[in-house]
Amino acid sequence: MPSSRFILNRIFLYAVAIALAVWTLAPLYLIALAAFSTKEAVFQWPKLFLPTAFSTETMAFFVGSTGVLDSVKNSIIVALVTVVASLILGAPGGYALARFRFRGKDAIQLGFLISKMFPTAILSVPLAIAFLQMDLYDTLWGVALMHTAMALPFVIIVTAGIFVGVPRDLEEAAQTLGCNRLQAFWRVVMPLTIPGLAAAAIFTFVLSWNEVFAATILTLRNRTLPAQVLSGLSGSPLYYRYAGGFFMILPAVVFIFAIRKYLLNMWGNIVR
Amino acid sequence: MRVRTESILPYSLLAPTLIFITLLIVVPIFQAFLLAFQTADGEFTLTQFEKMIADTSFADALKFTFLLLIFIVPAQVVLALVMALLIHTRFKGHTFFLYIYALPLAISDLAAGIVWLAIFTERGFLNSGLFQLGLLERPFLFLSYQNLPALFSTLIIAESWRATAIVMVILLAGLQVIPRDYFEAADVFGANTLKRTLFVVLPLLRPSLQNALIIRTIFAFQTFAVVLALAGRVIPVLTGEAYNWYALNRNANIAAAYSTLVLIFTVIATVVYFRLLRTSTAEAGFD
DSSP states (O other): OOOHHHHHHHHHHHHHHHHHHHHHHHHHHHHHHHHSBOHHHHHOSSOOSSSTTBOSHHHHHHHHSTTHHHHHHHHHHHHHHHHHHHHHHHHHHHHHHHHOOOTTHHHHHHHHHHHTTSOHHHHHHHHHHHHHHTTOTTSHHHHHHHHHHHHHHHHHHHHHHHHHTSOHHHHHHHHHTTOOHHHHIIIIIHHHHHHHHHHHHHHHHHHHHHOOHHHHHHOSSSOOHHHHHHHTTTTSOHHHHHHHHHHHHHHHHHHHHHTHHHHHHHHHHHHO | OHHHHHHHHHHHHHHHHHHHHIIIIIHHHHHHHHHHHBOTTSOBOOHHHHHHHHSTTHHHHHHHHHHHHHHHHHHHHHHHHHHHHHHHTTOTTHHHHHHHHHGGGGOOHHHHHHHHHHHHSTTSHHHHHHHHTTSOSSOOOTTSGGGHHHHHHHHHHHHHHHHHHHHHHHHHHHHHTSOHHHHHHHHHTTOOHHHHIIIIIHHHTHHHHHHHHHHHHHHHTTOOHHHHHHHTTSSOOHHHHHHIIIIITOOHHHHHHHHHHHHHHHHHHHHHHHHHHHHHHHHHOOO
């Protein structure tokens, strides 16, 4: 029979856990409420906390606004290019870090760690000037290049962690059974790492989907969704902003929830 | 022959990434310096920095950037520490709560700013709630320049809400590499939860704590969209000024001067980071 002190402990523990969950979830509920209401309800006083004015009016207004659908399409294209490019470029590097000992390895790893720390705010202005000269300014390619550079150190470190998880013996066994190095990688290592790589891909997608600063600086007309919402912040009605905010959050939250089991491992690797 | 291919292979696997990062991260950093310190004719100048410092928003931007950092980083770390320690007790249902706490990982600073705009705006949810509880007669203007402390607090709340998840995941990853024996040993010697946390867990968690602190410090220098969404230009910050100078005033040189300043702060924080980290991992004795 548990002591009363133990039970009190448990009650306290769950109370704190639930309070923190409410702190995290309540704002998400409220923005959903604000994003799915009538335009009048957005300015209603006092606001109600139950979805009594549920309507797709504000969301439809946002999606139907000039440039929004195009910017959603742009965001998806940029994010997909970023995912493919950063995995193709980064995963082999991750494999190299996971499997080989070589001169300069520590320096290279340190380099990746440091390059993670120079975020877009510093790089965007000089890149915008360089892109102007290369006809990459205001193109989706330019934004995707920047996002790939931003994602690469992350992809390398995460994929290295994934490849370390595959026992070397398996690969060597495949090689003694007649596979060459590439075949051993393709037939034995790859299938085992697909779930981890997919999680890394999804995380990279969200990274690009959410990126605001570089996308705003590097484009003028070909906006991504966050750039579109940001550039309209001061001039757009509240309900447009609410709908835009919710529209940006929804896919990202769904994606992150889908890869929840990998989050700890990925971040554990990144910050090590 | 075999040895030769082996020794080249890792370098050739890494080469594409190294070239890419050099072109898109290393080169632009130098170009940012050139933009900030050069005249149109390519001569060294400090004019752009003088213009930046003379700008009416500069002093405020510098002040608010550091003020935000001072408040946001500890708030995030304390909140994240509570979450991480709670999850680490592995109570029944802890994974469910972990996934909830981790959700803001998916949310951009811009979206977070908009979420809290819906709450703090004049006819927003907070005013409505306080009114319905009878605590307010008319809306309080949280986001007005007349109530600067309130406006500033909304930024801290919004950023804490968003970025606490990142810190929590870092700390939880750190907690998981602490061998279980340490906890058991503390129990054997009769330490209660509070004592165990203060004297056993926190010292062992120091590497992760420092990691989280410095990563958040570096990114706190970049705070931008959340400020723009909630405060407009009432509260200027360094990165926001870089954005304004480039996107609104079309002056890449002064924008680059702001970027360079942020870069200098980032480098200082990074150096401190590696100094602290090196000593702490040695002290912790594992890793």
